[in-house]
Amino acid sequence: MQRFDLAIIGAGPAGMAAAQEAATHGLRVVLLDEQARAGGQIYRDVDRVADLRGDILGPDYTDGRRLTAGIGRDGITHVTEAVVWAIEEDFVISFTKDGKGAQVAADRVLLATGALERPMPLPGWTLPGVMTAGAGQILLKQSGVLARHAVLVGSGPLLYLIAAQMVRAGTPPLALVETQTKADLARAGRHITGALRGWSYMLKGVKMLAEITRARVPRYTGATQITIEGEGKAEAIRFTSGGKARRIACDTVFLHHGVVPNTQAGRSLGVTHRWSTEQSCFVPVLDASGGTNVPGIFIAGDGGGIAGAKAAEIAGRIAALRVAEEAGHLTQNARDQRATPLLAALAHERAARPFLDTAYPPCAEALGPADATVICRCEEVTAGAIRSYAGLGCLGPNQAKAFGRTGMGPCQGRYCGLTVTALLAETNGRTPDETGYFRIRPPLKPVTLGELAAMADPDAKVSDGSDH
Amino acid sequence: MKPASPFLELHDCPRVTVLLDGQPLDLPEGANLAAALLAAGVEVFRKTPVSGAPRGPFCMMGACFDCLVEIDGVVRQACMVEVTAGLEVRKPDGVGDATV
Ligand SMILES: Cc1cc2nc3c(=O)[nH]c(=O)nc-3n(C[C@H](O)[C@H](O)[C@H](O)COP(=O)(O)OP(=O)(O)OC[C@H]3O[C@@H](n4cnc5c(N)ncnc54)[C@H](O)[C@@H]3O)c2cc1C
Ligand code: FES
Numbered sequence: 001m002q003r004f005d006l007a008i009i010g011a012g013p014a015g016m017a018a019a020q021e022a023a024t025h026g027l028r029v030v031l032l033d034e035q036a037r038a039g040g041q042i043y044r045d046v047d048r049v050a051d052l053r054g055d056i057l058g059p060d061y062t063d064g065r066r067l068t069a070g071i072g073r074d075g076i077t078h079v080t081e082a083v084v085w086a087i088e089e090d091f092v093i094s095f096t097k098d099g100k101g102a103q104v105a106a107d108r109v110l111l112a113t114g115a116l117e118r119p120m121p122l123p124g125w126t127l128p129g130v131m132t133a134g135a136g137q138i139l140l141k142q143s144g145v146l147a148r149h150a151v152l153v154g155s156g157p158l159l160y161l162i163a164a165q166m167v168r169a170g171t172p173p174l175a176l177v178e179t180q181t182k183a184d185l186a187r188a189g190r191h192i193t194g195a196l197r198g199w200s201y202m203l204k205g206v207k208m209l210a211e212i213t214r215a216r217v218p219r220y221t222g223a224t225q226i227t228i229e230g231e232g233k234a235e236a237i238r239f240t241s242g243g244k245a246r247r248i249a250c251d252t253v254f255l256h257h258g259v260v261p262n263t264q265a266g267r268s269l270g271v272t273h274r275w276s277t278e279q280s281c282f283v284p285v286l287d288a289s290g291g292t293n294v295p296g297i298f299i300a301g302d303g304g305g306i307a308g309a310k311a312a313e314i315a316g317r318i319a320a321l322r323v324a325e326e327a328g329h330l331t332q333n334a335r336d337q338r339a340t341p342l343l344a345a346l347a348h349e350r351a352a353r354p355f356l357d358t359a360y361p362p363c364a365e366a367l368g369p370a371d372a373t374v375i376c377r378c379e380e381v382t383a384g385a386i387r388s389y390a391g392l393g394c395l396g397p398n399q400a401k402a403f404g405r406t407g408m409g410p411c412q413g414r415y416c417g418l419t420v421t422a423l424l425a426e427t428n429g430r431t432p433d434e435t436g437y438f439r440i441r442p443p444l445k446p447v448t449l450g451e452l453a454a455m456a457d458p459d460a461k462v463s464d465g466s467d468h
Numbered sequence: 469m470k471p472a473s474p475f476l477e478l479h480d481c482p483r484v485t486v487l488l489d490g491q492p493l494d495l496p497e498g499a500n501l502a503a504a505l506l507a508a509g510v511e512v513f514r515k516t517p518v519s520g521a522p523r524g525p526f527c528m529m530g531a532c533f534d535c536l537v538e539i540d541g542v543v544r545q546a547c548m549v550e551v552t553a554g555l556e557v558r559k560p561d562g563v564g565d566a567t568v
Contacts, residue, residue: 099542129474130526132526143499145503146476233524415531
């Protein structure tokens with residue numbers, strides 16, 4: 001089996017920057033990502049798409065070419081369309097590519113698996129036509145496909161970004177139904193100095209809002225009692241805003257109230273996670289350079305706590321420097337010299353977060369959904385069912401699996417895990433940390449018998465599936 | 469003719485023929501299959517094995533598994549597959565259907 005100094009899972013900004021930094025210091029790096037091209041979520045498909053739709057997606061998108069250009073160098077084997085489903089002892093990494101299982105090994109592993117949309121269980125959210133706002137953006141980025149009659153629902157800067165991109169593409173959303181309130185913004189005022197340090201983000205936010213307003217997209221804030229209606233597909237959204245009940249007919253609903261770390265791989269390796277009250281989600285416990293409690297396992301980027309693409313890139317470099325030192329490619333002095341300015345830049349990038357997290361909190365109705373709302377999309381378990389498990393003495397998500405099949409479907413709790421923890425914690429009067437999270441075991445993604453049977457020869461070399 | 473779709477495509481691309489439940493559809497070659505099916509007016513991709521409820525793509529990033537379709541007998545995420553000529557796609561029809 002081919003062995004590398006460092007395996008990086010995820011070719012977003014964190015993973016690409018880390019690969020480049022590590023290779024610069026002479027490490028042999030394998031960079032695995034399930035996407036067909038490098039870029040991660042923010043820079044998805046940037047090499048192919050920048051020329052086609054760069055004007056719609058904006059300079060923060062096309063900037064990604066800087067990073068994709070950096071991974072086409074010696075020392076980096078970029079394996080595309082590699083779905084990683086297990087990382088096991090001695091860091092043997094199993095993945096599926098082209099319908100076949102394959103493995104590589106590495107001395108150290110950097111998890112740069114990014115973020116997922118925060119689950120937003122509202123009545124009707126399982127209907128066809130209801131998608132995450134991130135999904136709407138992926139349709140636009142990757143495929144140039146746009147929703148003609150969409151309503152954007154939720155809160156946060158990404159909601160405005162997507163709305164602005166839809167405006168530029170000539171299909172503005174029918175409306176923005178926003179869940180944050182004026183009181184949230186007032187509370188966020190406490191963090192204004194931090195926000196001012198990240199002033200360029202604030203400025204971008206103001207510009208996006210101006211674009212949305214100029215296109216006369218109606219904005220309803222402080223929305224509550226949100227319900228998506230439809231027979232077999234989304235047909236309308238109902239909500240209350242400004243004391244008035246409203247209904248907007250639409251074909252598509254894009255939901256978003258923030259992103260949360262994708263913790264699946266770290267959890268499967270026994271990385272310790274703690275509840276972050278500020279971000280209302282679990283985050284892995286990391287040291288300053290992305291090290292975890294598991295020797296040899298590092299985490300960088302939004303998978304380590306949400307801080308955005310620039311922070312992800314810097315954190316990727318910091319982690320790579322640490323790995324280079326551990327592997328004996330850099331002296332401690334040399335590492336410190338390089339890492340010190342990066343650490344300062346990272347602190348600066350993170351400064352805007354407390355303001356954003358407070359100004360755009362998650363939607364309360366989706367954090368504690370009504371009893372009848374389905375919270376586990378795969379197994380169709382309702383919030384009421386989870387509350388009833390708590391009444392029967394169920395304390396944690398793993399025990400909940402004994403009561404029903406929640407979290408046991410193919411998504412492995414990616415879109416219900418945080419809700420299950422929140423509901424059990426609320427009903428039992430315990431903290432999310434005491435309540436815990438699903439135990440995650442490999443396979444991280446379903447593997448078919450055919451893929452296992454076609455497991456490539458262990459001595460075969462992994463091919464560099466990248467375009468470069 | 470394409471059925472009316474809630475989605476529109478910004479660019480015209482060369483198309484190839486794909487079979488969806490035996491019916492021919494002309495989809496952009498190399499496009500993301502889930503995106504191409506949505507743009508072709510396909511709203512329901514599958515029915516859930518539990519209650520038979522209709523589902524369509526939700527995350528477009530390989531995480532939710534609501535876009536599962538059967539391709540050449542294997543259940544796969546449509547949002548992780550590219551359109552190629554002659555692809556035979558079947559919509560899993562729910563209760564009792566073997567999914568992953
Ligand atoms: C849908 C979506 C859209 C977003 N759009 C924007 C945006 O436009 N602007 C913005 O500023 N922020 C956006 N974000 C926020 C985003 O998290 C960060 O900006 C940034 O992309 C984080 O970089 P990263 O390197 O940490 O992770 P990502 O960029 O998310 O990269 C992680 C990579 O890991 C890969 N991966 C994960 N698990 C596996 C596995 N098991 N096997 C193989 N590969 C795997 C993924 O395919 C992905 O390419 C978006 C987030 C989401 C979820
Ligand atoms: S749409 Fe979520 S996995 Fe394809």
